[in-house]
Amino acid sequence: MAGEFSLHVNVEGLPKILRSLRGMPREISTDVRKASKRIAQDEVVRIRVTAASHGAQAVRSASKIRARSDRVPTIKAAGSSPLFKKGVQTGQVFFGAEFGSHRGKTTRQFKPWTQHEGYWFWPTLRRDTPIMINAWMDVIDAAISRWEAGR
Numbered sequence: 001m002a003g004e005f006s007l008h009v010n011v012e013g014l015p016k017i018l019r020s021l022r023g024m025p026r027e028i029s030t031d032v033r034k035a036s037k038r039i040a041q042d043e044v045v046r047i048r049v050t051a052a053s054h055g056a057q058a059v060r061s062a063s064k065i066r067a068r069s070d071r072v073p074t075i076k077a078a079g080s081s082p083l084f085k086k087g088v089q090t091g092q093v094f095f096g097a098e099f100g101s102h103r104g105k106t107t108r109q110f111k112p113w114t115q116h117e118g119y120w121f122w123p124t125l126r127r128d129t130p131i132m133i134n135a136w137m138d139v140i141d142a143a144i145s146r147w148e149a150g151r
Contacts, residue, residue: 011133014072017140021071024147031146033069035139039132040067040075046128047075050120057097057109058120064090065121073132077121098122 011017021029044067051062068074077094096110098121111119 018071021140021143024143025150028143028147029071032071032139032143036071036073036136037067037069039135039139040073042135043067043073043125043128043132044075047121047124050124051097054097054111054120057093061090061094061097062120064094073136075125094121 021032044065047065048059048062051058064077066076068076098118099115100113100119101110102113117123
């Protein structure tokens with residue numbers, strides 16, 4: 001979808017963990033997906049709280065951020081759905097609110113350009129990535145223990 005983007009964090013051993021999940025009963029996989037979505041939903045809340053201190057554009061952009069169901073915590077941001085009047089898409093405002101602009105004639109409403117640092121979305125994700133990884137590893141440990149107990 002136009003305007004969407006992904007952040008991939010490399011976790012050592014992740015492909016092996018995901019392969020192991022495929023061999024587990026469906027209810028364990030379902031529980032892992034639900035727990036992963038809860039972890040992502042908690043992060044969405046933290047992102048929205050941070051966005052609240054960065055103006056109306058950030059708040060409205062953050063309102064379109066969603067947690068997705070997956071085996072790992074997944075967050076969908078931006079997108080092409082209309083956000084403001086005149087069909088302005090979420091992604092168009094999201095990136096300006098997050099990274100700022102070079103102060104061109106059509107982008108003066110945004111804060112100064114931060115290059116790749118960001119104002120509210122990326123700083124929050126960078127800060128909270130270890131928290132999410134630890135929470136997810138706890139979920140995986142519990143799933144493996146449950147599977148081993150049931151064999």
